[in-house]
Amino acid sequence: MKILYGVQGTGNGHTTRARVMAKAFNQRKDxxxxxxxxGREKYKYFDMQVFGDFASYRGLSFETRAGKISQYETLKAAKIRELYRDIKTVRVQDYDLVINDFEPISAWAAKLNRIPSISISHQAAFIHPIPKHTGTLFDRLITRYFAPTDLQLGVHWYHFGHAIMPPFIEADDVKSPPSRTYLVYLPFEEIADVSALLDPFSEHDFVCFHPKIEVDHQIGNISWRRPSKMDFLHVLQSCSGVIANAGFELASECLHFGKKLLIKPLSGQFEQLSNAKTLMQLGLGQSMSTLDTDIVEEWLLKPAIERIEYPQNPDILIDWLLKRDWQAVNSLCDQLWSKVRFPQSVITQLDKLPIISR
Structure with missing residues (x-):
């Protein structure tokens, strides 16, 4: 089988999910x-060796200012004519299947050329009646039509009774004793604002990764780091907790490694606001709508959480793709969820949720 895999490059979550799949694909000869x-310029990606000679396009993305989505800047940056030209340029006819992770060019190219397409994305989970932010009509339209595919396979922390898969965790399990260090990843916030949030807590050490940092350096109790997958993973596995925006993949890793989580969702971003709501409902994290030192102080005193064991090997999914019986999604999801292990505290919270059986 020959597959084109389209990935939304805004942020790093979609890339992280695709990286897990790519490592598994690279082990197969069939x-x-x-x-x-x-979603971003090619030079801004990092640690991309596993994807080989990947194609890169401008696509569509959102622009942020001070932790909020700027609708004006987003519309200003959109290049619709270029987008249409790129959609027409991509030769999806050369492929048996297009896999899509909320990437518009490959999705629309597949649709226009009638090539089978499957969405494997967190956004696809929101087509189901699951816990989520109320959102607007615009949010609902984006969810359904930004990157349309023939089949939508959502990914989430729980299935909520629907054909939704668990996340795959890229990192190997490493038994690192917790340190007094906290990882901070707030890429949509200004560096000065993050510094002001953390400065009062001099008795704690913070390692802050930020896309605007070009040279690693230390200021007081805050270590500022440039983006690096391996460095980030090392800190994540050994830290006591994580302060981050409400992206799906990092939160999934935190749950898998048993790291307590404080999230500040990107204002105006439907997915992150929905993630915050779900984490709060499941008792898996604490949320703040603004960078609030009082909430950070309260969160620092909280104990560690029990880990959720999510699968790391996507071979079950790959075998399912190769069989081409793509309507048999319930059996696929059942197999994958059988690999997940929830602690009793999470099971108790799940039992309280109204579940609509699939």
């Missing part, structure tokens, strides 16, 4: 995969 990324 499948060939090419990768297409859009």
């Amino acid at each position: 499948i060939q995969v090419d990768y297409l990324f859009s």
Whole structure:
């Protein structure tokens, strides 16, 4: 089978999910995969060796200012003519299947050329009646039509009674004793604002990764780091907790490694606001709508959480793709959820939720 895998390049969560899949694809001789990324300039990606000679396009993305989505800047940055030209340029006819992670160019190219397409994304989970932010009509339209596919396979922390898969965790399990260090990843916030949030807590050490940091350096109790997958993973596995925006993949890793989590969702971003709501409902994290030192102080005193064991090997999914019986999604999801282990505290919270059986 020959597959084109389209990945939304805004942020790092979609890339992290695709990286897990790429490592597994690279071990197979019965499948060939090419990768297409859009959403940022090619030079801004990092640790991309696993994807080989991937294609990169401008695509569509959102622009942020001081932790909020700027609708004006987002519309200003959109290049619709270029987008349409790129959609027409991509030769999806050369592929048996297009896998899509909320990437518009490959999705629309597949749709226009009637090539089978499957969405494997967190956004696809929101087509189901699951816990989520109320949102607007615009949010609902984006969810359904930004990157349309023939089949939507959502990914989430729980299935809520629907054909939704668990997340795959890229990192190997490492038994690192917790340190007094906290990882901070707030890429949509200004560096000065993050510094002001953390400065009062001099008795704690913070390691802050930020896309605007070009040279690693230390200021007081805050270590500022440039983006690095391996460095980030090392800190994540050994830290006592994580302060971050409400992206899906990092939160999934925190749950898998048993790291307590304080999230500040990106204002105006439907997915992150929905993630915050779900984490709070499941008792898996604490949320703040603004960078609030009082909430940070309260959170620092909280104990560690029990870990959730999510699968790391996507071979079950890959075998399912190769069989081409793509309507048999319930059996696929059942197999994958059988690999998940929830602690009793989470099971208790799940039992309180109204579940609509699939």
